[in-house]
Amino acid sequence: MAIKTIIEPFRIKSVEPIYFNTKQEREAILQKASYNVFGIASRDVLIDLLTDSGTSAMSSRQWGGIMEGDESYAGSPSFYRFESMVKRITGMQYIIPTHQGRASEKILFSAVGGKGKTIISNTLFDTTRANIEFSGSTGIDLLCTEGKDPLKAAPFKGNMDVEALEPTIQKVGAANIPMVIITVTNNSVGGQPVSMANLKAVAAICKKHKIPFFIDCCRFAENAYFIKKREAGFENRTIESIAQEMFSLADGCSMSAKKDAFANIGGFLALNDSQLAMECRNLLIITEGFPTYGGLAGRDLEAIAIGLEEVMEESYLQYRIRSMEYLTEKLAAAGVPVMLPAGGHAVYLDAKTFLPHIPASQYPGQSLVCALYEEGGIRAVEIGSLMFGKYDQQHQLIPAALELVRLAIPRRVYTQSHIDYVAEVIIEVYKKRDELKGLQILEEAPLLRHFTAKLKPV
Numbered sequence: 001m002a003i004k005t006i007i008e009p010f011r012i013k014s015v016e017p018i019y020f021n022t023k024q025e026r027e028a029i030l031q032k033a034s035y036n037v038f039g040i041a042s043r044d045v046l047i048d049l050l051t052d053s054g055t056s057a058m059s060s061r062q063w064g065g066i067m068e069g070d071e072s073y074a075g076s077p078s079f080y081r082f083e084s085m086v087k088r089i090t091g092m093q094y095i096i097p098t099h100q101g102r103a104s105e106k107i108l109f110s111a112v113g114g115k116g117k118t119i120i121s122n123t124l125f126d127t128t129r130a131n132i133e134f135s136g137s138t139g140i141d142l143l144c145t146e147g148k149d150p151l152k153a154a155p156f157k158g159n160m161d162v163e164a165l166e167p168t169i170q171k172v173g174a175a176n177i178p179m180v181i182i183t184v185t186n187n188s189v190g191g192q193p194v195s196m197a198n199l200k201a202v203a204a205i206c207k208k209h210k211i212p213f214f215i216d217c218c219r220f221a222e223n224a225y226f227i228k229k230r231e232a233g234f235e236n237r238t239i240e241s242i243a244q245e246m247f248s249l250a251d252g253c254s255m256s257a258k259k260d261a262f263a264n265i266g267g268f269l270a271l272n273d274s275q276l277a278m279e280c281r282n283l284l285i286i287t288e289g290f291p292t293y294g295g296l297a298g299r300d301l302e303a304i305a306i307g308l309e310e311v312m313e314e315s316y317l318q319y320r321i322r323s324m325e326y327l328t329e330k331l332a333a334a335g336v337p338v339m340l341p342a343g344g345h346a347v348y349l350d351a352k353t354f355l356p357h358i359p360a361s362q363y364p365g366q367s368l369v370c371a372l373y374e375e376g377g378i379r380a381v382e383i384g385s386l387m388f389g390k391y392d393q394q395h396q397l398i399p400a401a402l403e404l405v406r407l408a409i410p411r412r413v414y415t416q417s418h419i420d421y422v423a424e425v426i427i428e429v430y431k432k433r434d435e436l437k438g439l440q441i442l443e444e445a446p447l448l449r450h451f452t453a454k455l456k457p458v
């Protein structure tokens with residue numbers, strides 16, 4: 001008999017305590033945090049699913065690597081190990097370390113963005129969009145149709161709408177488009193993968209119009225695993241060779257090593273264009289640091305280099321993707337509106353369907369986020385109109401296309417019983433969904449308002 005249970009492919013060597021609190025205490029904590037879970041101290045959270053970014057458990061090999069970190073200002077061997085690992089996967093020529101993804105984005109879009117420019121994507125992540133807009137450029141998302149229905153399963157819901165790409169390029173003018181950037185996996189729409197066929201089609205159109213093609217590759221290994229499992233012809237390929245093929249289509253990439261490199265901090269730009277690399281390095285020196293450490297310590301570079309190798313292990317990716325499916329299946333079986341299929345790094349609840357009585361202007365996603373914290377001390381994040389809503393000229397909310405709540409699962413951190421607990425809490429909240437109330441914003445920042453907004457129940 002073949003054994004079917006997929007187990008965590010690691011043992012636990014070091015643990016951190018979880019501090020328990022009561023529902024009553026959590027109600028007061030939430031009120032004090034102005035109904036914004038970013039304002040809650042992590043000690044007051046039982047299961048922290050705010051993000052999978054920088055929250056990974058590092059391996060003993062990574063911790064060992066940290067001791068080997070060489071902190072030389074220039075030419076550290078840690079940099080060369082890091083550089084050679086990034087080159088091995090991406091095949092790119094110029095590797096520029098940064099302290100995290102958005103630092104890469106700030107440098108990249110300072111170099112290529114600016115007024116009158118347009119950057120086209122499948123879906124830009126919030127910091128990517130913010131950095132594009134901050135430079136004076138416009139960001140356009142061209143998501144495939146399947147990606148727009150959270151409850152309908154399809155294998156590659158993260159794809160770009162390739163049919164719309166060519167007409168958009170014609171309309172905007174290729175000369176005004178410094179790059180097309182594809183986010184893998186597509187975080188803002190459910191951590192859904194992008195197929196190799198889609199990457200190829202987009203790359204070909206970019207080539208035809210001489211537009212550089214970039215990949216936002218934070219979760220490249222999770223995406224490569226989906227390609228292996230779902231796209232014909234990749235079944236017998238290694239994750240590394242699939243990743244290499246993805247990168248071979250691109251002219252550059254921007255990475256947050258806080259995701260698929262199991263690092264607590266770090267990122268990089270990998271580029272093929274020497275002129276652009278020079279410009280980025282000049283900006284790097286002003287804002288981050290010398291090109292052989294960027295915004296990082298030598299020990300961070302070691303942790304990233306090792307993490308990048310570990311993340312491509314198939315037993316890890318099998319366990320990783322199965323964890324998302326496991327939670328998704330439990331929720332779906334209880335009737336909870338959950339995004340299908342499961343994403344690569346998170347499980348997404350469809351707050352629009354979960355709370356049909358709360359209009360977008362009262363932020364149903366945020367209401368659900370607050371309820372999950374109150375009920376079970378779970379910290380999730382809203383990816384809906386609080387994060388992506390805009391105002392029209394009359395200061396009326398233009399809602400986001402989707403109202404999602406993301407339960408991002410940190411890598412190698414929680415066990416199956418933690419996930420069982422999460423499922424139980426969500427199902428409990430679902431039973432009481434009619435009692436949940438909407439929220440209104442009291443205070444907000446002009447960019448990335450979801451981090452600091454203050455809210456109160458309507």
Ligand code: F0G
Pocket residue numbers: 050051052053100101102103125127128183187216218256257258266267408
């Ligand atoms: N691109 C994508 C697709 C991301 O998911 C993130 C971060 C970034 C860029 C920026 O990287 O945080 O290192 O500056 N996403 C985190 C999240 C914050 O929770 O999804 P960073």
